Amino acid sequence: MADHANATLQLEGDISGNVPDPAMLGVWVPYVLRFQGVAAWKREDLDGSDWHTWASSLDEVQDSSWARAIGEPDLRHIAIQTYDDVFNVVCVGFTLELGEPYAA
Structure with a gap:
């Protein structure tokens, strides 16, 4: 089993x-x-990223060279854009929980 499991x-x-x-x-x-x-x-900072090439604020990078370099077939490369930052994560999977909407 991988160290990151x-x-x-x-x-x-x-x-x-x-x-x-x-x-x-x-x-x-x-x-x-x-x-x-x-x-x-x-x-990374949003301004220094390739954010303009993505379809949404949460994308899976298909055929990721970064994920392939780690050498485990089940890994996925997920890119998340926030207001100021971009997070790139190589992982097995993820879950998203949404709370109750509220007015600002």
Whole structure:
């Protein structure tokens, strides 16, 4: 079993409801994002990243050279954009818990 099998990373915050749905304007949703089996991770400034090439704020990097270099077939490379930062995580999987929406 890999040394990172029990390694976890947890991100917590609030997701802005400022989306095309007018009913969600000014609404925030708390979240907890937990990564399991973390083999590697890094944080970088949003301005220094390739954020403009991604489809969303949470993307799986397909055919990741970083995940392949670690050498375990079950690993996934997940990229998460926040307001200021980008987190890249190579892990086995993740869960997302959403809290009750609230008005700012």
